Every structure is written in C-alpha cells, then in structure tokens.
Amino acid sequence: MSDPILHVGPTTPDTIHDLAQWLCQEAELAIRDRGRFLLALSGGSTPRQLYTLLAEPSWQQRLDWAHTLVFFSDERDVPPTHPDSNFKMASDALLSHLNPVPQAIYRWHTEYSPAMALADYRHHLTLDNTLPVPPTLDVVLLGVGPEGHTASLFPDRPVLDSEDIVSHTYVPTHNSWRYTFTLPLLNASRHIAFLVTGSEKQEIIDQIFTHQAPVPASMIHPVPGDVHWFLDSASAQRLNPNILPS
Numbered sequence: 511m512s513d514p515i516l517h518v519g520p521t522t523p524d525t526i527h528d529l530a531q532w533l534c535q536e537a538e539l540a541i542r543d544r545g546r547f548l549l550a551l552s553g554g555s556t557p558r559q560l561y562t563l564l565a566e567p568s569w570q571q572r573l574d575w576a577h578t579l580v581f582f583s584d585e586r587d588v589p590p591t592h593p594d595s596n597f598k599m600a601s602d603a604l605l606s607h608l609n610p611v612p613q614a615i616y617r618w619h620t621e622y623s624p625a626m627a628l629a630d631y632r633h634h635l636t637l638d639n640t641l642p643v644p645p646t647l648d649v650v651l652l653g654v655g656p657e658g659h660t661a662s663l664f665p666d667r668p669v670l671d672s673e674d675i676v677s678h679t680y681v682p683t684h685n686s687w688r689y690t691f692t693l694p695l696l697n698a699s700r701h702i703a704f705l706v707t708g709s710e711k712q713e714i715i716d717q718i719f720t721h722q723a724p725v726p727a728s729m730i731h732p733v734p735g736d737v738h739w740f741l742d743s744a745s746a747q748r749l750n751p752n753i754l755p756s
C-alpha cells in the first residue's frame with residue numbers, strides 16, 4: 511500500500527487547476543497505453559468548480575474526451591433531471607458542453623428497478639464483460655463528507671462489507687437511497703483522486719491523516735493503485751507541516 515500523494519494548493523482555484531492538469535496527464539497516459547481513459551466523476555458540490563474549468567474551450571482541448579468513458583462513483587436515487595442528481599450537476603457543468611462528446615457517458619439508470627440498475631452498471635463497468643471483476647478504472651474522483659463518507663459509503667453501514675462492485679444503499683442521515691461504487695471496486699482503481707476544499711473539512715482531513723477512528727474515506731487504499739489528495743490550505747490547515755509537500 512503506497513503512501514497517499516498530497517497536492518496542497520494555497521487556494522481552492524489553485525487546487526482545482528492542479529487537479530485538472532493532473533487529470534489531463536493521466537488521460538494522456540491511459541489513452542497512450544490502453545487506447546481509452548476510464549474516468550469516474552464524483553458528486554456533491556465541490557467538483558462543480560473542476561467540471562466548470564474542464565468545460566472551458568482551452569481545457570477541453572487538453573483532455574481527449576473522444577477516448578474517455580465517463581462513469582459516476584455514486585448517484586442519488588432520483589431522476590436525472592432532479593436538482594440532487596450528480597449526473598445533472600456534471601452534465602450542466604461539463605458534459606453537455608463537450609465537443610467532441612465523450613466516447614461514452616454511463617448514467618445510473620435510476621428509472622430502472624434497483625436490481626436492473628445495478629446489473630446495468632456492472633455491465634458497463636466491465637465494458638460489456640470484457641474486463642475482470644473488479645475492473646480497474648484509471649481515475650476515480652471522490653469527495654469526503656464531514657463525517658468521513660465518500661461516494662455513498664457512509665460510516666457503519668452494511669454496504670461497507672459488500673463484496674459486489676456496486677450497491678444500492680439507504681442513507682439514514684439523508685433519508686435517501688443511493689447507488690454507489692463499493693470498496694472492492696474503489697480499491698481496484700489505478701488512481702483515486704480525492705478533492706477536498708474548505709475549512710469545514712479541516713477536522714475530517716486531520717482525522718483521516720492522523721489515522722484516528724477509521725471512516726469510509728480512510729478505507730480507500732488500492733493496490734497496486736495509488737491515492738492522491740487534492741486539498742487547499744483551508745482543508746489542510748490542521749495537517750502536520752512535515753507531511754505537506756514542500
């Protein structure tokens with residue numbers, strides 16, 4: 511298990527820019543080596559700034575979306591037009607602006623029954639059963655909630671013990687159902703990239719990096735993959751300066 515790789519920007523825009531640049535580099539390597547880039551987008555509010563930047567014409571040219579297959583690391587069990595939909599957020603901020611369009615965009619079909627939606631997504635994640643289970647995605651973007659959840663893996667929930675690659679899970683604190691990647695799938699990733707910004711996340715970042723009580727976000731350690739943390743100084747302000755990149 512490799513050590514987490516820290517990228518700390520002085521401001522949120524700096525961190526977003528660094529992550530966008532890193533994504534373009536990983537896409538280039540994946541497409542050079544395997545002819546395609548398997549990318550999972552995260553939901554919530556933080557990544558909107560990243561998606562808006564990537565949608566800018568000058569940035570669109572830097573990532574070969576025509577050879578990129580887009581997945582979603584989790585999704586709220588709502589219609590794709592619902593304001594809570596992660597697909598809607600990513601489409602409004604990024605996907606609907608891309609030209610050329612991505613090679614594929616795999617939306618969670620929340621209009622299906624849970625069993626059918628999960629089967630549909632397993633099929634897409636294994637590229638129509640051509641990849642092993644769990645498949646290795648090139649980059650999975652993730653965020654972290656204030657209590658340490660990531661994707662829709664919340665503390666003390668049965669989904670944390672799932673041996674499947676995807677799950678439909680009830681989140682009591684949000685009184686809602688969600689679809690999510692599971693730990694086996696996340697830990698098969700080539701690269702995990704957490705994007706965490708803002709002083710409201712400083713406590714959970716400190717908890718994760720000082721190895722206090724494990725939370726779902728601290729259970730992500732792919733082998734032989736790696737974990738990158740893209741933080742701004744506000745979310746990283748409690749971290750020991752010795753572990754911060756010089």
Ligand SMILES: O=C(O)[C@H](O)[C@@H](O)[C@H](O)[C@H](O)COP(=O)(O)O
Binds near residue numbers: 596652
């Ligand atoms: O569907 C979701 O909400 C996300 O997948 C979730 O895991 C998110 O990344 C965290 O809750 C952080 O959300 P913020 O970026 O809004 O703080």
